Amino acid sequence: MTAPPRITAIRTHLMQAGPLGVSGWAADVRASITSGTRNWLFVTIETDAGITGLGEGSGWPRVVETAVADLAPLLVGQDAFATERLSQLMAVAMMGHGMSGVVGQGAIAAIDMALWDIKGKALGVPVWQLLGGAVRDRIRCYTHAATPEQARDAVARGYTAVKTGGVANPVARARAIRDVIGPDIDLMVDLHGPPWLTLPDAIAICRDLAPLRPLFVEEPLCPENIEGYRALRRAVDVPLAAGERHGGLHGIAPLLFQNLIDVAQPDSGRSGGLTGMRKVAALAEARFATVAPHSGSLGPVAEFAAIHLLAAIPNALILERMDPDWPGRAAVIRGGCPVLRDGHVDLPMAPGLGVAIDLDVVAASPSIHNVGLPSGGWPAGTEASTLYVQPRTPRPGIG
Ligand SMILES: [Mg+2]
Numbered sequence: 001m002t003a004p005p006r007i008t009a010i011r012t013h014l015m016q017a018g019p020l021g022v023s024g025w026a027a028d029v030r031a032s033i034t035s036g037t038r039n040w041l042f043v044t045i046e047t048d049a050g051i052t053g054l055g056e057g058s059g060w061p062r063v064v065e066t067a068v069a070d071l072a073p074l075l076v077g078q079d080a081f082a083t084e085r086l087s088q089l090m091a092v093a094m095m096g097h098g099m100s101g102v103v104g105q106g107a108i109a110a111i112d113m114a115l116w117d118i119k120g121k122a123l124g125v126p127v128w129q130l131l132g133g134a135v136r137d138r139i140r141c142y143t144h145a146a147t148p149e150q151a152r153d154a155v156a157r158g159y160t161a162v163k164t165g166g167v168a169n170p171v172a173r174a175r176a177i178r179d180v181i182g183p184d185i186d187l188m189v190d191l192h193g194p195p196w197l198t199l200p201d202a203i204a205i206c207r208d209l210a211p212l213r214p215l216f217v218e219e220p221l222c223p224e225n226i227e228g229y230r231a232l233r234r235a236v237d238v239p240l241a242a243g244e245r246h247g248g249l250h251g252i253a254p255l256l257f258q259n260l261i262d263v264a265q266p267d268s269g270r271s272g273g274l275t276g277m278r279k280v281a282a283l284a285e286a287r288f289a290t291v292a293p294h295s296g297s298l299g300p301v302a303e304f305a306a307i308h309l310l311a312a313i314p315n316a317l318i319l320e321r322m323d324p325d326w327p328g329r330a331a332v333i334r335g336g337c338p339v340l341r342d343g344h345v346d347l348p349m350a351p352g353l354g355v356a357i358d359l360d361v362v363a364a365s366p367s368i369h370n371v372g373l374p375s376g377g378w379p380a381g382t383e384a385s386t387l388y389v390q391p392r393t394p395r396p397g398i399g
Pocket of ligand 1: 190192218219244
């Protein structure tokens with residue numbers, strides 16, 4: 001075997017994506033389901049074999065960009081095939097900064113993803129082949145619906161699963177959508193885990209949602225509230241999902257160790273890349289939990305990484321998509337977005353991740369800002385002073 005390629009350069013490509021003026025994490029308070037403004041961070045890794053790999057990191061992309069630049073000198077000259085060793089090296093390099101968190105895991109994710117892309121391209125196989133081979137030939141998808149009309153439209157386009165939710169009246173919204181889509185379409189409900197959603201309220205909401213037979217209820221509590229998840233688990237009998245705001249394997253692990261969730265949702269841009277996500281998937285498998293990566297609001301490269309993971313693990317549940325998304329998404333990705341057929345996308349067959357982006361389009365949309373407060377105001381019962389931990393009063397109806 002010829003020598004593996006060596007890393008010669010690591011470059012970052014940060015862009016503003018989505019409509020400006022609309023915060024990215026409050027989609028439920030608007031009529032639109034198109035995700036709001038956010039940053040996409042792409043990373044390219046060049047090698048002495050002339051092969052360039054492409055990755056993507058989330059976890060506060062503008063800060064992750066700095067982290068990637070900090071790590072780059074440690075990686076130049078290294079064996080580009082050594083994904084596990086380099087993942088460990090990056091984690092050790094960050095030890096002095098504390099636990100790696102979403103920023104560190106975002107940097108590792110972007111670099112690791114690009115290294116898997118390089119390996120696939122060098123060996124002439126899609127990444128799912130390197131992850132153990134395909135256990136399925138297509139991936140089931142869901143999209144988002146804020147209204148019954150949007151849900152009906154998604155089903156008409158072939159989706160067999162839709163997700164709704166919100167921090168205001170999620171039960172009423174879910175009931176209205178269930179009425180329209182009928183019993184045979186899967187329905188998920190995302191509560192977005194706001195810290196002002198108390199354990200008693202989360203219990204009440206989950207109990208109200210149970211008759212709707214949700215595929216899962218997502219983030220019923222904020223991610224820091226592990227004790228709350230434990231109590232909620234005992235109190236309700238709907239499937240629970242969480243993990244998008246946790247950082248990588250060690251972030252999600254406590255939820256799985258304690259059987260607190262049925263569905264692990266590693267964010268494919270901040271969960272240590274494919275090296276990290278497949279460990280999350282294995283841990284979930286050991287707990288008879290499934291995997292539904294958080295990837296809808298991310299860029300196209302992280303979506304492809306999620307597709308490759310879901311192709312190769314037994315416990316893949318479903319792929320999150322933001323469809324329709326901001327039109328710029330299709331301009332960034334060369335060759336177009338994955339095509340939905342009968343509610344599924346096919347496995348990419350090209351070597352590597354099988355995705356390419358137009359760096360000129362990325363450069364033409366520079367990052368302007370990278371944090372946001374919720375658009376459309378705070379939900380009833382919360383204080384406009386934007387306190388993370390606050391009393392919820394007057395306590396509005398939650399159903
Ligand atoms: Mg969510």
